[in-house]
Amino acid sequence: MSRTRTPPLSALLLAVSGLFVAGIVSGQDKPDRPPWAQKRKPASKADANSSSTPNPTAPPAEGTPNGAPPAMVEPTPPTPVVPADAQNPPPQRGRIKVNVNLVNVLVSVLDEHNRPAPDLPREAFQLFEEGVEQKVDRFESQTSQPLDLALMIDASLSAHKEIAFEREAAAHFIRQVLRPGDRLSVFAFDEDVTQRAAFSDNVATLQDAVRNIPDGAGTSIYDAVLLGARALERRGEDRRRVIILVTDAGETTSRADFDSARKEAVKSNTLLYTIVIRPVKNESGRNTAGEHALETMTDTTGGAMFYPDAPQELGAIFDRIDRELRTQYLLAYYPFPKGPANTYRSIQVKVTTGVYQIRHRKSYLTGPD
Numbered sequence: 001m002s003r004t005r006t007p008p009l010s011a012l013l014l015a016v017s018g019l020f021v022a023g024i025v026s027g028q029d030k031p032d033r034p035p036w037a038q039k040r041k042p043a044s045k046a047d048a049n050s051s052s053t054p055n056p057t058a059p060p061a062e063g064t065p066n067g068a069p070p071a072m073v074e075p076t077p078p079t080p081v082v083p084a085d086a087q088n089p090p091p092q093r094g095r096i097k098v099n100v101n102l103v104n105v106l107v108s109v110l111d112e113h114n115r116p117a118p119d120l121p122r123e124a125f126q127l128f129e130e131g132v133e134q135k136v137d138r139f140e141s142q143t144s145q146p147l148d149l150a151l152m153i154d155a156s157l158s159a160h161k162e163i164a165f166e167r168e169a170a171a172h173f174i175r176q177v178l179r180p181g182d183r184l185s186v187f188a189f190d191e192d193v194t195q196r197a198a199f200s201d202n203v204a205t206l207q208d209a210v211r212n213i214p215d216g217a218g219t220s221i222y223d224a225v226l227l228g229a230r231a232l233e234r235r236g237e238d239r240r241r242v243i244i245l246v247t248d249a250g251e252t253t254s255r256a257d258f259d260s261a262r263k264e265a266v267k268s269n270t271l272l273y274t275i276v277i278r279p280v281k282n283e284s285g286r287n288t289a290g291e292h293a294l295e296t297m298t299d300t301t302g303g304a305m306f307y308p309d310a311p312q313e314l315g316a317i318f319d320r321i322d323r324e325l326r327t328q329y330l331l332a333y334y335p336f337p338k339g340p341a342n343t344y345r346s347i348q349v350k351v352t353t354g355v356y357q358i359r360h361r362k363s364y365l366t367g368p369d
Contacts, residue, residue, distance in 0.1 A: 070223035070255040073194040107329040107349050110357040116327035128348040129335050138332035146181035148235045150228040154247035155188040156219040166246055169314035171207040177322045189224040190216020191253040218253030222261040233268035241270040249276045251290035262297045267365045272303040273321050302361040341369040
């Protein structure tokens with residue numbers, strides 16, 4: 001009777017481990033394995049190139065008739081460095097966000113001489129949403145909310161004639177308008193939109209940015225409004241958002257369209273103040289389509305439109321904008337009944353005493369459910 005010899009333990013372990021490794025290798029090539037278990041093959045150069053190429057059949061972005069969405073151009077020279085808390089305020093840990101449904105409405109009240117009317121009491125105001133009167137839950141006369149301003153200067157060739165005077169008037173406005181806590185950024189727009197100076201309260205840096213805007217070619221007004229509103233929306237809550245647009249209103253090269261620009265301004269609750277420098281005074285001698293579009297956007301946001309007859313009037317216009325921003329009323333309310341998600345809701349404000357001109361945003365966009 002022969003005796004079977006048992007193989008050493010080490011040999012058994014070696015055999016088992018070999019079978020285990022072989023199973024994993026063969027299993028990685030099976031298509032029914034999950035992606036993380038599949039054997040990864042080195043990508044060829046052709047594959048790498050094809051993966052980085054956008055799909056030529058993909059539809060253009062919404063609201064961008066030229067196919068590519070507008071994007072901010074990096075400033076040249078680079079934007080001066082500003083303190084971190086001025087450019088991107090750090091998030092406050094442990095802060096609980098409340099009042100997610102609170103709707104803020106900034107109201108400018110002017111008398112018969114177009115002068116701000118201060119010191120009106122809460123009882124003088126009535127606020128309506130979709131025709132239904134709302135309870136005003138927050139009221140501030142001459143609101144102390146700090147300002148974030150996007151000063152946007154048309155650098156196109158069509159606006160070149162008066163550019164030197166525009167720059168000096170804008171530089172004076174920068175020094176005049178900024179108060180403690182406010183931040184301003186300088187943008188230039190032609191065929192592109194370029195941020196020339198980041199949001200800060202450094203008056204000298206901001207003035208240098210305005211005075212050194214280079215000449216451009218086209219005029220991208222819709223891109224300027226859309227990208228300016230987005231830049232302001234990223235600045236945080238409990239701040240007033242204002243675009244001051246100085247242009248000849250000759251829209252030519254925007255990638256965005258009117259509807260997308262207006263929607264962005266409404267969504268971000270941005271006030272638009274527009275100063276139109278008209279190279280030709282007679283309407284029959286110029287394209288007024290851009291002016292009419294800006295009038296609609298400006299009125300929708302609650303801002304104001306200005307048509308100076310001479311460059312020398314710019315200083316007075318900037319002074320008027322500054323006074324108005326310092327005498328605005330803030331009314332806030334919780335909508336009742338609450339409107340459906342992602343819909344526009346109309347707003348109306350009335351002053352029950354005296355005869356006044358009232359400006360405020362005409363609508364807001366409700367959030368998602």
